[in-house]
Amino acid sequence: MTRSAVLVAHGAPSDPATQERAMADLAARVGALLPDWRLRGATLAAPGALEHAMDGLDAPLIYPFFMSAGWFTTTELPRRLILAGKGGARCLAPFGADPGLPDLARAAAEAGAAAVALDPARATLLLAAHGSSRPGAVARASARAAAALARRLATRAFARVEVGLIEEAPSLTEVARAARSRGPGLCLPLFAQAAGHVRDDVPRALFEAGFTGLVLAPIGAHPKVPALIAGALAQAE
Template identity: 50%
Template structure:
C-alpha cells in the first residue's frame, strides 16, 4: 500500500494540540485516498515523527509548510536520517503547490461576496509569517501575491508580514474595502495573537479568513499532489 506522512513544524511550547491537528488532517486526506496509508506528524512533539514512520518503508513526505526553508531542506531530512530513513521522496511544501493560488483566489472572492464587497474594487491582503533570519518565507509570500495578481478578481494584491517589513499593521492600514487571507498552514501563535492584533491596530474592517491550511479543500489538494508523485 502506498504511504505518505504529512509533516508540520508544530508548536514547541504546547506540542500536543498541533500534533492532533496533523493526525486529523491525515485522516481527512486518507478519506480521499482510501487505498493509501496517510499519517501525520509534527517535529515539535517528541516521538511524533518516529511513530508515524513505524511499519513503513518508503513513504512520501509532504511538508505542511508555506515555504521551502531550513525546516524542509535541512531539519526534516536530518530528523528522518536519524531515524534510519534517508533518501525518501519529499514533495514541495503546501505553500508552493500549483493548485493553491486558485484555492486562495476562490476563497477570497467568496469572502468578498459574503461581505457585500465588490472584489474588482477591493484589495486582497496576504498576511504571512516573514522571518528575521531568512528570506524564504517572504519570497514565497510575494511569489504567491504575484500569481494572485495575474489571476485577477481584485483591484490589487499586497503582502503584510508578522516578523519583518512590510509589517502587517502598516500594510493593512488605509486599504479601503479589502479581504485578508492568512498565508499560514496552521492556527498557531501568530494566527491567534499577532495577526488579529495587527489588523485591529490598522483598523482593518474587512473579512479575515481562517488560515489557508484549514480550508476544507486542502485535503483534496494534498491528495492530488500525492497522487501525482506516487506509484
C-alpha cells in the same frame, strides 16, 4: 504493496498536542481520498511524533505541510528523517509550492468577499505571511513565496493584492494600515496551521493597524486542502 505517506507540519512548541490532533485529522481526511494508502500526520514540535508516525512504514513519501521551502523543509526535516533512520525518504514539494494553491487562494478570497457583500474590484486583498528576521536566501523563502502568490493573484478579481509579514518588512501592521486608508479590504493568512501566528500575531497586527475588514481562515484550513494534498501524493507515484 500499500503506499504510504506522512504529512509533516511545524506544529506549536507551546501547545504540541493541539497541532498533533490537527495533523492526525488532516491525514485522515487525505486518507479518505486515497483509500489504498496509509496516511499519517506529525509535527516537528511534538517530541517523538515524527519518529512514531514513521514507525512500520518502509518507504513513505513525506509531504511537508509548510508554506515555503525554508529552513524547516530544507534543513531541519531532512535532519530529523536521518535521525529517525529514514534519511532516504522522498520529500515532496511543500504545500505552499503546490501549483493549485493560487486558484485555491483566489477562491477562498472571492468566497469571503461574497459572504460580506464586498466588491472585489474595489477591495484590497491582504496576504498575511510569516517572513523571517534571519538573513540569507533560505530565510527569505517565506517572503518570496508570499510575493509570488500575490503576483499570481494580482491579475484576478481584486483591485489590489498586497503582502504583509509578521517577522520582517513590510510589516503586516504597516501594510494593513495603508490598505485601510484606501478603502475596503479582507485578509487571507498564508499559514498552513491555525497556530500561534494565526491566533495571536495576525489579529494583533491588524488591530494595531485599525484594520476592520474580514479576516479569513488560514489557507491551510480550506476544505479543499485534503484534495490538493491527495493529488500531489497520487502524482508523485
